[in-house]
Each structure stands twice: as C-alpha cells, then as structure tokens.
Amino acid sequence: MQNHTPWQPEIAKALIAERRALPGAVIPILHALQDRFGYVDKEAVPMIAEALNLTRAEVHGVVTFYHDFRGAPPGRHVVKVCRAESCQSMGCDSLIAHIEKKVGASLKHTAGDGSVTLEPVYCLGNCALSPALMWNGDLYGKMTPQKFDRLHKAKVGGS
Amino acid sequence: MSVRVFVPIDASALSVGAEEVAAAITRETARRGAKIALVRNGSRGLFWLEPMVEVETKAGRIAYGPVSADDVAGLFDADFLAGGKHKLCLGPTEEIPYLKRQERLTFARCGIIDPLSIEDYRAHGGFAGLEKALAMAPKEIVETVVESGLRGRGGAGFPTGIKWRTALAATADQKYIVCNADEGDSGTYADRMIMEGDPFMLIEGMAIAGFAVGATEGYLYIRSEYPHAFAQMERAVKVARDAGYLGSNIRGNGRSFELHLRLGAGAYICGEETSLLESLEGKRGEVRFKPPLPAIEGLFGKPTVINNVVSLASVPIILDKGAGFYRDFGMGRSRGTLPIQLAGNVKRAGLVEKAFGVTLRELIEDFGGGTATGRPVRAVQVGGPLGAYFPTSMLDLSMDYEAFAANNGMVGHGGVVVFDDTADLAKQARFAMEFCAIESCGKCTPCRLGSTRGVEVIDRIVADEDRAANIELLGDLCATMTDGSLCALGGLTPYPVMSALTHFPEDFDRPRKRAAAE
Ligand SMILES: Cc1cc2nc3c(=O)[nH]c(=O)nc-3n(C[C@H](O)[C@H](O)[C@H](O)COP(=O)(O)O)c2cc1C
Ligand code: SF4
Ligand code: FES
Numbered sequence: 074m075q076n077h078t079p080w081q082p083e084i085a086k087a088l089i090a091e092r093r094a095l096p097g098a099v100i101p102i103l104h105a106l107q108d109r110f111g112y113v114d115k116e117a118v119p120m121i122a123e124a125l126n127l128t129r130a131e132v133h134g135v136v137t138f139y140h141d142f143r144g145a146p147p148g149r150h151v152v153k154v155c156r157a158e159s160c161q162s163m164g165c166d167s168l169i170a171h172i173e174k175k176v177g178a179s180l181k182h183t184a185g186d187g188s189v190t191l192e193p194v195y196c197l198g199n200c201a202l203s204p205a206l207m208w209n210g211d212l213y214g215k216m217t218p219q220k221f222d223r224l225h226k227a228k229v230g231g232s
Numbered sequence: 233m234s235v236r237v238f239v240p241i242d243a244s245a246l247s248v249g250a251e252e253v254a255a256a257i258t259r260e261t262a263r264r265g266a267k268i269a270l271v272r273n274g275s276r277g278l279f280w281l282e283p284m285v286e287v288e289t290k291a292g293r294i295a296y297g298p299v300s301a302d303d304v305a306g307l308f309d310a311d312f313l314a315g316g317k318h319k320l321c322l323g324p325t326e327e328i329p330y331l332k333r334q335e336r337l338t339f340a341r342c343g344i345i346d347p348l349s350i351e352d353y354r355a356h357g358g359f360a361g362l363e364k365a366l367a368m369a370p371k372e373i374v375e376t377v378v379e380s381g382l383r384g385r386g387g388a389g390f391p392t393g394i395k396w397r398t399a400l401a402a403t404a405d406q407k408y409i410v411c412n413a414d415e416g417d418s419g420t421y422a423d424r425m426i427m428e429g430d431p432f433m434l435i436e437g438m439a440i441a442g443f444a445v446g447a448t449e450g451y452l453y454i455r456s457e458y459p460h461a462f463a464q465m466e467r468a469v470k471v472a473r474d475a476g477y478l479g480s481n482i483r484g485n486g487r488s489f490e491l492h493l494r495l496g497a498g499a500y501i502c503g504e505e506t507s508l509l510e511s512l513e514g515k516r517g518e519v520r521f522k523p524p525l526p527a528i529e530g531l532f533g534k535p536t537v538i539n540n541v542v543s544l545a546s547v548p549i550i551l552d553k554g555a556g557f558y559r560d561f562g563m564g565r566s567r568g569t570l571p572i573q574l575a576g577n578v579k580r581a582g583l584v585e586k587a588f589g590v591t592l593r594e595l596i597e598d599f600g601g602g603t604a605t606g607r608p609v610r611a612v613q614v615g616g617p618l619g620a621y622f623p624t625s626m627l628d629l630s631m632d633y634e635a636f637a638a639n640n641g642m643v644g645h646g647g648v649v650v651f652d653d654t655a656d657l658a659k660q661a662r663f664a665m666e667f668c669a670i671e672s673c674g675k676c677t678p679c680r681l682g683s684t685r686g687v688e689v690i691d692r693i694v695a696d697e698d699r700a701a702n703i704e705l706l707g708d709l710c711a712t713m714t715d716g717s718l719c720a721l722g723g724l725t726p727y728p729v730m731s732a733l734t735h736f737p738e739d740f741d742r743p744r745k746r747a748a749a750e
Pocket of ligand 1: 413721
C-alpha cells in the first residue's frame with residue numbers, strides 16, 4: 074500500500090521551502106509533493122509560484138507537461154503497466170485487457186472501490202523480461218494473467 | 233573464511249524474485265550455521281537466467297540459475313557453497329558461451345563487483361582512468377577521446393570528443409556536465425544496468441569529462457521509471473564523495489567536481505538533450521532551437537557537455553588503456569564496442585557487448601536462440617520506438633551506424649526487439665504514430681498534429697477505406713514530419729511507420745487478404 078498523507082497546505086509549504094533553493098526546483102518540489110500526498114493538489118500551484126517567483130501559469134504549465142504528476146489522489150495501490158514495443162512483442166495488450174478486467178478499471182483510471190489506479194507506462198527497462206509492470210514502485214517481469222491474479226490477491230485481497 | 237555469494241540487486245533480477253532468493257539464502261545460512269558474505273551485485277545481463285546466484289569457489293565463480301526461493305534449501309543440500317552439482321548449476325560463469333563470446337569493455341565489471349565497494353571497484357581497474365586524467369592537461373584528455381573514435385551511444389552517434397572540444401574552447405565562469413539517463417527507448421536497459429551494477433564507472437566518466445572541459449558541476453538526469461537506479465546512484469555518490477572522488481580537491485589534486493542527481497517525470501521527449509536541459513531548469517520539456525549548441529549555451533545558459541550514460545561510462549577505459557586500444561575494436565567509422573540489448577520475444581534476452589559489426593542474425597539466432605514463444609521470427613525493431621522494423625530477409629545487416637543509416641534505420645541506443653509471426657506490423661505502425669502523439673512536446677505542428685492524423689490514416693487503410701489514396705496520404709504525412717520537425721521524435725517516427733509499410737505491406741491489407749483466402 075502507498076503511504077500517502079491527505080493534502081495539508083502546511084506540510085506542502087515545508088516541502089517547498091526545503092527545496093526552493095535547488096537549481097530548477099520545480100520538478101523536485103512536484104515529486105516531493107506527489108510522494109507525500111499521492112498527487113499534486115491545485116492549491117500547490119500558487120504556493121510554488123510564490124516560493125520560486127514564477128507565475129502560476131508557468132507552474133501549471135510544468136505540472137501538466139509531465140505524465141507523472143496526478144491532479145487527483147490515486148487508489149490505495151498504483152500499478153504502472155508497460156505498453157511499449159518490447160512488452161507488446163510478448164503480448165502485453167491481452168495482459169492489459171486481463172488486468173483491466175481484474176482490477177475493474179481501465180488504464181488511467183481508479184477502481185470503483187479505490188483499491189488500484191492503473192497507469193500506462195512506456196518502458197520500465199525490464200524489456201529482457203517482458204511483459205513488465207510496476208506495483209507501488211516494485212518491478213515485476215515475465216508477467217502473466219495467472220501471476221497477476223496472485224499478486225492482486227496478495228496485495229489487495231479478495232479472490 | 234566466509235564464502236562470497238552473489239545475488240543481483242539489478243531491478244530486472246528483482247522483478248523475478250532476487251530479493252526473495254537473497255532472503256532465503258540468509259535464512260538458510262543462519263539455520264545451518266554456515267558462513268557467507270552476501271554480495272548484492274549488478275546483473276551479468278543473462279536475464280533469462282535471473283535470479284542468477286554465483287558462488288566464489290577455489291575454481292572461480294560458479295553460477296546457478298534461474299534460482300527461486302524454493303530452490304535455496306536444495307542448493308545448500310547440494311553444497312553449492314563449494315560449487316556442488318545441482319540441476320540449476322550453470323558451471324563457471326565465465327565459461328557460459330553467451331558471456332564468453334562477448335567483448336566486454338564497458339560492462340567488464342558489471343555483475344562481478346560489489347557495486348558500492350570502492351575497494352572492489354579499484355581492484356578491478358576502477359579509477360585508473362581518472363588517476364591518469366588527473367595528470368593530464370584538459371586538451372590532452374579531450375584529444376584522447378577524439379582519437380578513440382567514441383561516438384555518442386544515446387542515439388545520434390555524434391563524436392564525443394568533438395563535442396568536448398567545443399565545450400573546452402568556450403569560456404565561461406561555469407560549465408556543466410550533464411548525463412542523460414532518460415533511457416526512454418523500449419528495448420533498452422544498458423544505462424540502468426550500469427547505474428545499478430557499476431555506478432562508480434559513471435561517476436568516474438563524468439568527473440573525467442569535467443576535468444576535460446573545465447566543468448566543476450555535473451547533473452545526472454534519471455528517468456522516474458528507474459527508482460532502483462536512482463536509489464543506487466544516490467548511495468554511490470555518497471560513497472564516492474566520502475572517499476574523495478567527488479567534491480573539491482579530488483584525490484588531493486586540486487580539481488573539483490560535484491555531482492547532483494535529478495529525477496525525470498515520465499516524458500519520453502526529455503531524453504532529447506535540449507528538452508532535458510529545459511527540464512533540469514524546472515521548465516516544460518520543450519525542445520530548444522539549435523543553434524546555440526548546448527556545448528556553447530546549455531544548462532542555465534552555460535557551456536554544457538551532455539552525454540549518454542554509456543558514452544560517459546566508456547571514457548574511463550579509454551583514458552586507462554588508451555585511445556588506440558578502444559579504437560581497435562569495431563569497423564569503419566563505428567569504433568569500439570556497443571552494448572546491445574536483446575529484448576522482446578527472444579529466448580535468451582540479455583546484454584551483449586560486442587565490437588561494432590555483429591549481425592542481427594548472430595544476435596537473434598546465436599545469442600538469442602530464436603523467439604521465446606518458439607514461433608518463427610517475423611520482424612525486428614532496432615534502435616527504440618523511432619527505429620525501423622526489419623524483416624527476416626535483412627537479418628544480415630551488421631550493427632554499425634553507417635550500415636543502418638544506409639537502410640533507413642538506426643542503431644540508436646542499441647536496443648533490438650524481436651517479434652514473432654503473430655506480430656501485426658500495421659498495429660506497430662499505428663502505435664508508433666500514437667506514441668509520437670502522446671510524447672510530442674507540442675512545439676511543431678507536423679509532429680503534434682501529424683501523428684494524430686497518422687493514427688487515423690492507418691486506421692482507414694486497415695479498414696480498407698480508400699486504400700490507395702490513404703497509403704499515399706500516409707507517405708505524404710511522413711514526408712512532412714521528416715522535413716518539418718524540429719527534433720527526431722517527429723522527424724524519425726516515419727522510420728517505424730514507413731519500414732512497416734514497405735517491408736510488411738500485407739499487414740496493411742487485411743480485408744483483401746481475408747477476401748482472397750475465402
Ligand atoms: C526524442 C528523443 C529522445 C531521446 N532520448 C534519449 C535518451 O533517452 N537517452 C539518451 O542518452 N539520448 C537520448 N536522445 C539523444 C539526445 O538528444 C542526445 O543526442 C544524447 O543525449 C547525446 O549524448 P551522446 O552523444 O552521448 O549520445 C534522444 C533524442 C531524441 C530526439
Ligand atoms: S518534433 Fe515533436 S517533440 Fe520534437 S520539437 Fe517538434 S513537436 Fe517537439
Ligand atoms: S518495453 Fe516494457 S519494460 Fe521495456
């Protein structure tokens with residue numbers, strides 16, 4: 074399970090302050106916020122802008138440019154499924170269809186019960202052991218529908 | 233004396249249970265009162281054998297694999313600590329043909345040493361290049377790299393030494409070395425292996441680059457999909473700094489080099505060097521116009537050398553053994569070795585470092601052993617998502633920059649992705665366009681809109697709507713992307729698309745094929 078804190082501006086403020094002096098601080102700040110809260114709350118945008126002397130539009134532009142940063146809290150687990158070429162050659166398309174069914178959400182969505190958010194990813198560097206996915210930061214290779222069901226059961230419970 | 237046992241900490245090895253194997257070995261060791269020193273090494277790159285456990289015996293290192301946690305008690309029963317016989321025993325690691333047939337220069341230590349031990353690193357030739365560089369004038373270092381013939385391994389193949397010359401000649405109060413560890417190409421993992429398995433080599437290469445051009449600050453930009461590599465580099469930087477290999481007055485020699493790590497944020501385009509610099513500056517990763525070259529006006533407007541991980545990691549051995557030593561490997565204008573990454577539907581996927589000139593057939597058949605599914609090979613994509621798809625009739629193509637360029641393809645970062653005969657190349661072409669649309673930085677119209685248009689046009693071709701006209705349209709669209717794109721994302725997406733159409737036209741003609749069969 075991911076260990077995220079509900080959004081709290083005071084914590085965000087401290088995370089921003091700790092990093093504001095870094096050269097090119099915006100992205101390290103956004104990572105720190107997302108690590109803590111699971112997403113980048115829109116309230117953070119004016120806070121970052123003020124701390125770094127940037128316009129809100131500039132900060133907003135950065136947040137939306139990068140695929141990593143979420144605008145809303147994810148499920149209790151985040152599963153990134155690789156859909157790039159090497160994994161395609163090992164059947165990731167049908168694996169993904171299976172995963173979407175099992176989880177009860179399509180890619181880029183969260184299951185209705187809040188258990189899992191599925192995200193597409195384009196290569197995890199595990200192409201020698203395709204297909205690959207990352208479950209809350211842990212990498213898995215040679216994934217199969219059966220292995221996924223076992224993993225899902227171990228992490229989320231249920232059947 | 234305790235026996236050294238090696239269980240990789242490489243992310244791929246972890247992805248198939250290396251952590252569980254290490255835990256089981258620790259448990260069994262305690263239970264049996266055995267004495268071992270567990271080393272978490274990098275991977276040797278024989279991924280179909282991971283988790284591959286090695287034991288240091290009097291007769292050298294003996295390998296076992298692929299090992300699962302359930303096998304561990306049996307391995308102890310078979311006295312694997314003394315290299316005992318077991319059904320998973322692969323014999324002496326160095327004798328495994330896949331390894332034995334390689335020419336490992338950049339990957340000479342990966343999987344062999346403890347990645348975080350400076351002593352181990354030094355005992356295997358580490359920092360010898362840096363020690364030599366410390367005694368050389370900047371110009372001498374640069375000219376050694378020029379002479380070695382080293383070309384950028386990140387994709388574009390630009391001569392590394394020439395880039396360094398430009399940065400050396402620039403005058404500024406501050407210069408930077410930036411290492412591109414964005415490794416976004418599907419089918420590639422060499423950068424990741426180095427960062428996880430031999431991180432000091434990269435630090436050494438970056439420091440030498442710093443001495444060469446007069447840069448005292450370095451940034452290593454690692455993609456966020458690589459949390460393991462990032463964590464390992466963080467540990468390695470700390471160890472290197474504590475040992476006096478980073479920071480001010482390196483090895484008491486008076487030169488300084490500081491290294492900062494940054495995490496990417498899931499944007500393929502940030503592998504493009506100027507987009508990466510924008511990202512490091514905390515901006516949207518939009519590609520810059522060139523000129524100015526980054527070597528003249530790069531990070532924060534200062535002269536900057538930006539190189540790929542493998543390029544920088546190749547520098548220490550060039551300094552240590554000399555330009556001539558490195559140059560003697562390879563062919564034509566492709567000098568040295570290339571770490572090739574065999575991936576996808578191949579039985580023995582892994583890292584193959586060879587001098588330039590090895591053919592795709594040797595790679596896929598001799599090293600790879602054919603497909604993982606056991607079906608015939610149908611297509612091979614070389615050089616990542618912007619690389620061409622080749623049919624089996626072209627497998628005698630040899631891995632060198634010029635041979636690939638002459639065949640409308642590229643070696644790129646050395647990724648080779650194999651597809652069996654169930655592959656649908658129209659689908660692959662469609663994906664290439666879709667990927668370009670997803671990852672486009674949005675700066676130029678042909679890339680931003682052309683790619684979305686490309687997806688629609690391929691859909692129409694496959695649906696047999698106005699086929700001839702739409703095939704022509706696809707060709708025109710690709711020509712516009714090639715001519716009108718600022719960078720290679722839009723500029724090279726036509727490679728996978730047009731190669732699929734040229735070499736596999738039948739896949740774009742499914743309805744007709746079906747009709748003919750009926
Ligand atoms: C779309 C795109 C993606 C790229 N991705 C990478 C990458 O992930 N890693 C890399 O080293 N170079 C990548 N490059 C190449 C870089 O722009 C640049 O040529 C390279 O970092 C220079 O280093 P080298 O000369 O050592 O190869 C990419 C280029 C383009 C156009
Ligand atoms: S070709 Fe695409 S990715 Fe490259 S600069 Fe233009 S819009 Fe950006
Ligand atoms: S393509 Fe899926 S891990 Fe590389």
